[in-house]
Amino acid sequence: MTETPHPAPDPPGDADQAARAARVWAAMSALVLTGEDRRKEVTETLGISFFRAKALRRLLAGPLTQRELSARLATDKPQTSLIVDDLEQRGYVTRSVHPDDRRCKVVTLTPAGTDAAEQAERILARPPRALLELAPEELAVLDRIMARLSPEAP
Amino acid sequence: MTETPHPAPDPPGDADQAARAARVWAAMSALVLTGEDRRKEVTETLGISFFRAKALRRLLAGPLTQRELSARLATDKPQTSLIVDDLEQRGYVTRSVHPDDRRCKVVTLTPAGTDAAEQAERILARPPRALLELAPEELAVLDRIMARLSPEAP
DNA sequence: GGGATTGGTTGTTGTCATATAACCATTATA
């Protein structure tokens, strides 16, 4: 009985809401950040930096110009140029001129690049044990609530 | 109707569990990683790298020797030496020899360092809007379930 | 006492990411 002696009909709910949100946030952050380190797993498995792996993953949805890739990685053109250089040398992507605008270079995943990208996705998508071991009913509830937290929820 | 045509009494529940865990994991990762960038906020507010801020935060619980600090940051001694150098120059920590073992240096937060560390904690603890705007009943449920996911849950 | 161990420091090297400026080729526009 530390916070709410009884269900609290209306007004005191605000402080509760903030406190709960903070606790939930802390727990989620702990789970995602200090749990099993998927980031490291990706870099070690693929032998490329996480940032480069991210570039590969962005290309899974389809080819992009370097300009578009820059935007999706939230970085600048020179950086993108270097990253694509590197990925090209590794045989993960190819560069080709855009048919309609010869200024643009279209970056496309090779089969090897697709493999690497999918491997990265698989590693990142693997949930930690704690989630898998949750009681089925609780996980189902969690699933329903988390769906409402996603960007495309409302 | 791809997976479960009807509630699925028993055996197919395993695949559901995995799928749900994956979805929940993806949603949590998205919220923590690609949401409001607290990391950047910390580095920009304090003017030090996130790693250094982490060192400060670790010291909030009390002074540590550099060896202990190394362990908590999961880094090596040379790196710790440099970090403490930097934080010392900024006036955030002091180095003093351990009274019982003169090999050890005890790193202690200064008042300014404590301020900075607490500021970082405050920024990191601030939950994203999505959580605060969740329906109270849902947040309460989330709170209850997340508590069971924490390390010290049985 | 003497050798091994431990805690820190210094220095080197390499990778990664950020930021800028300068430049070239292509396209759009006045």
Place this chain on the structure above:
DNA sequence: TATAATGGTTATATGACAACAACCAATCCC
């Protein structure tokens, strides 16, 4: 057609972190 804007490339500098090797001083242990 002349000029500006856009997409990429090249070059340079900087800062952060990782991984080592080598070293000094204090402590531990035989």
